[in-house]
Amino acid sequence: MNCNKLKDGVKSNRLSSTEYQENFSDIHPPLDNHEALVEADRCYFCHDAPCMTACPTSIDIPMFIRQIATGNKLGSAKTIFDQNILGGMCARVCPTETLCEEACVREVAEGKPVKIGLLQRHATDEAMAAQAQFYERSKTTGKKIAIVGAGPAGLACAHRLSMHGHEATIYDAAEKPGGLNEYGIATYKTVGNFAQTEVDYITEIGGIELKHGKRLGKDMTLDDLKSQYDAIFLAMGLTDVNELSIQGSDINGSEDAVDFISNLRQSDNFSEINIGRKVVVIGGGMTAIDAAIQAKLLGAEDVTICYRRGAEHMNASQYEQELATAKGVIIRHWLQPKTIHSKNGKLSSIEFEYTQSKDGKLTPTGETMAIITDQIFVAIGQRLAMSDFGKSEKIIKFEKGRIAVDSEFKTSIDGVWAGGDCIADGEDLTVSAVAHGRDAAESINRTIQS
Amino acid sequence: MADISSNFLGIKSPNPFWLASAPPTDKAYNVERAFEAGWGGVVWKTLGEEGPPVVNVNGPRYGAIWGADRRLLGLNNIELITDRDLYVNLREIKEVKKKWPDRAMIVSIMVPCEEAAWKAILPLVEETGADGIELNFGCPHGMSERGMGSSVGQVPEYIEMVARWCKANTRMPVIVKLTPNITDIRYPARAAQSGGADAVSLINTISSITSVNLDSFSPEPSIDGKGSHGGYCGPAVKPIALNMVAEIARDPETNNLPISGIGGVTTWRDAAEFLALGAGNVQVCTAAMTYGFKIVEEMITGLGNWMDEQGHKTLDDVIGRAVPNVTDWQYLNLNYVSKAKINQDSCIKCGRCHIACEDTSHQAITSMIDGYRKFEIIEEECVGCNLCVNVCPVENCITMEQLPAGSMDKRTGESVSKVYANWTQHPNNPSSVS
Numbered sequence: 001m002n003c004n005k006l007k008d009g010v011k012s013n014r015l016s017s018t019e020y021q022e023n024f025s026d027i028h029p030p031l032d033n034h035e036a037l038v039e040a041d042r043c044y045f046c047h048d049a050p051c052m053t054a055c056p057t058s059i060d061i062p063m064f065i066r067q068i069a070t071g072n073k074l075g076s077a078k079t080i081f082d083q084n085i086l087g088g089m090c091a092r093v094c095p096t097e098t099l100c101e102e103a104c105v106r107e108v109a110e111g112k113p114v115k116i117g118l119l120q121r122h123a124t125d126e127a128m129a130a131q132a133q134f135y136e137r138s139k140t141t142g143k144k145i146a147i148v149g150a151g152p153a154g155l156a157c158a159h160r161l162s163m164h165g166h167e168a169t170i171y172d173a174a175e176k177p178g179g180l181n182e183y184g185i186a187t188y189k190t191v192g193n194f195a196q197t198e199v200d201y202i203t204e205i206g207g208i209e210l211k212h213g214k215r216l217g218k219d220m221t222l223d224d225l226k227s228q229y230d231a232i233f234l235a236m237g238l239t240d241v242n243e244l245s246i247q248g249s250d251i252n253g254s255e256d257a258v259d260f261i262s263n264l265r266q267s268d269n270f271s272e273i274n275i276g277r278k279v280v281v282i283g284g285g286m287t288a289i290d291a292a293i294q295a296k297l298l299g300a301e302d303v304t305i306c307y308r309r310g311a312e313h314m315n316a317s318q319y320e321q322e323l324a325t326a327k328g329v330i331i332r333h334w335l336q337p338k339t340i341h342s343k344n345g346k347l348s349s350i351e352f353e354y355t356q357s358k359d360g361k362l363t364p365t366g367e368t369m370a371i372i373t374d375q376i377f378v379a380i381g382q383r384l385a386m387s388d389f390g391k392s393e394k395i396i397k398f399e400k401g402r403i404a405v406d407s408e409f410k411t412s413i414d415g416v417w418a419g420g421d422c423i424a425d426g427e428d429l430t431v432s433a434v435a436h437g438r439d440a441a442e443s444i445n446r447t448i449q450s
Numbered sequence: 451m452a453d454i455s456s457n458f459l460g461i462k463s464p465n466p467f468w469l470a471s472a473p474p475t476d477k478a479y480n481v482e483r484a485f486e487a488g489w490g491g492v493v494w495k496t497l498g499e500e501g502p503p504v505v506n507v508n509g510p511r512y513g514a515i516w517g518a519d520r521r522l523l524g525l526n527n528i529e530l531i532t533d534r535d536l537y538v539n540l541r542e543i544k545e546v547k548k549k550w551p552d553r554a555m556i557v558s559i560m561v562p563c564e565e566a567a568w569k570a571i572l573p574l575v576e577e578t579g580a581d582g583i584e585l586n587f588g589c590p591h592g593m594s595e596r597g598m599g600s601s602v603g604q605v606p607e608y609i610e611m612v613a614r615w616c617k618a619n620t621r622m623p624v625i626v627k628l629t630p631n632i633t634d635i636r637y638p639a640r641a642a643q644s645g646g647a648d649a650v651s652l653i654n655t656i657s658s659i660t661s662v663n664l665d666s667f668s669p670e671p672s673i674d675g676k677g678s679h680g681g682y683c684g685p686a687v688k689p690i691a692l693n694m695v696a697e698i699a700r701d702p703e704t705n706n707l708p709i710s711g712i713g714g715v716t717t718w719r720d721a722a723e724f725l726a727l728g729a730g731n732v733q734v735c736t737a738a739m740t741y742g743f744k745i746v747e748e749m750i751t752g753l754g755n756w757m758d759e760q761g762h763k764t765l766d767d768v769i770g771r772a773v774p775n776v777t778d779w780q781y782l783n784l785n786y787v788s789k790a791k792i793n794q795d796s797c798i799k800c801g802r803c804h805i806a807c808e809d810t811s812h813q814a815i816t817s818m819i820d821g822y823r824k825f826e827i828i829e830e831e832c833v834g835c836n837l838c839v840n841v842c843p844v845e846n847c848i849t850m851e852q853l854p855a856g857s858m859d860k861r862t863g864e865s866v867s868k869v870y871a872n873w874t875q876h877p878n879n880p881s882s883v884s
Contacts, residue, residue, distance in 0.1 A: 034520075037518050037519075038518055038519045040518070041517070041518030041519065044800045044802060044843050045802070046799075046800040046801050046802065047800070047801030047802060047804055047805035047817065048801055048817060048823070049801075050799065050823070069518065105798040105799055105800045106798070108798045108799065109798040109843075109844065
């Protein structure tokens, strides 16, 4: 029985195994064949389609949907992979409601866009299940490229470089490849070990070597790589988290949401994961939403997201906010954390101060409120780890705290490209990272071939 | 409330919706269910001559094409005429007619092209009390290989001959069912009339192969790896049927010949269109075979409500009303000028009008204005072809607007004339009469 369901404090085993299973199953179950045909038929095959323009990787969406409609699923998958080799993951995690589906003319017409994400998954799942490989390597060039980070940007870059006949070596600090796809995405969005399946699918092309447990700045320096490779692509993401520094933030029971999400992804037994009865999440982005929803799914009785600005300022899309509230998460706005309190050495409550926007500036109002809590997740942003750069920190240019690149993803250091979340224009989106990796690879190819 | 009761050749039925001669009318069980559901009449599935029963294939009899959500758009069949014993059918026809005296009971017949065969069967049918007969000169599959069905309907002389035999041998009204598998429907209709037929009914099914199985390379429906053309029917054939009905209705030789309209009638609206083009009633099959008999309720109420709205009191107010408006191309008014107009408020910016016009027509629709995605008609190029209206997914977003007389047609640079002028009067026509 659920002996710990209503127990105070941070406990494991709050739910029955059936409940865990249900809660962490596929959030958007795949379309079956007939559903896909009906949905594909809704696509108008627009000219100069707005959905395609809205896609950071510019997938020819009307074409791949038409290919589904005509029973040509492998052709459809190739149309997707031509632009986005991580089309399978993007189909699962893209905030389509703010990208292709928001631009869909049927969203404009009737508030019901074509389910582009689910259709993309339909086609890519089919191709991956059939182990259909669409790309062959060009003749080997002998050129070697080092890629730092085996996330979406690094993988997309490696695949495209491999297509051009180059050798790519990907260094990653973690035990498994995939980056945020493996460690940073809510469990219910990518079930069945999909991130690893996708890595295998991508690296099947050959010419890609994965090196685990290798962290830039610790296990090797940028200079080391420069001396060994013809080009370098930096795609390590944002590996440092912003910490909460308020009175009481050292009290046990306050932890980083990124770690929580990562641990959950790596768990094969959700009942072993500790969760509070009353959980507070601080932040307003996707990490806050993912942490809050999953806290709820693990059996927390109350989960409250507190964000220091209004709903319209949250980085999480409206759809994601609605998803959270539908799961029973309470989202509160205009509250910034002030003090964390403990009782008998244990976390007991968190005090917030109300805020307001005054002349465009966030100002505390002086009024406060407290929420009783036994666990706090902090999700107030991630940043570039400067330790990655070592001596190079002095010569590589930064912008807005991230790596500065030009339109070809070249950094200020000759022979070094960068993309994904670690660059100044990084949008914290899987799909944008893929576009960066792909386009950087094309630039690298042009440069080292010339 | 409009009166939708029908009187076709003196055969009365509470509404103009009859079930066509086909599987749904093969036995008393089905026909009684149809009458209970409200159908005005039936044409009993075709009876053949006395003797060993007809043999059907034992594999699939139907093939189909579908829309994306499996909406059945067209059906094809290779079933033959009734495979039940002649006397069982006759007995049931008699019983059902007796039980349902207010419904039309027509019996479809197909026997060999010999007078003796027709002479033999007609009294048997007459004895059932049926209201009329329909001569099946239409079936394009199976029976046609044996010199019956459409192989009779394709030879006007045979049609006339058999119609004459029937008129000479029965008091019952004779309806000749026509095959569309010919080049000009007016010839068989005229032949039926010459033979004394009281009416024609059309269209029977169209010879067709619905699809090919790309694994086995067999046509569908596949019988042990082989297929044979079947008869095509359902919503897909309606436009073909409407034209053929209209051709007969406006032919000076046959414009008084009653017509029973058949071909893809699925809703009251389809039925109203057939009536407007000169059909005295309609016959339905595929819609019933797809959805069951209950659809007749929608047809009855839909037709009645539309007639009420329009102020039509009886079917006679509707029948043939569109016939005078069907004309030859050469008489269309060349001084009628229209231009497409896009309602920007309802436009969802899919761009289909643009690409259709740009790639395949007249380059008369923009795709971008001042850097914004915007679709507007370029009147200097628009010939008013209506393609954009047809490809637009939003109803009434693009409309064809008539240019008033006296206004400037920007394409030609000429003022629109108010005078009706057609090709027969056009200076470019070498045989111009003006």
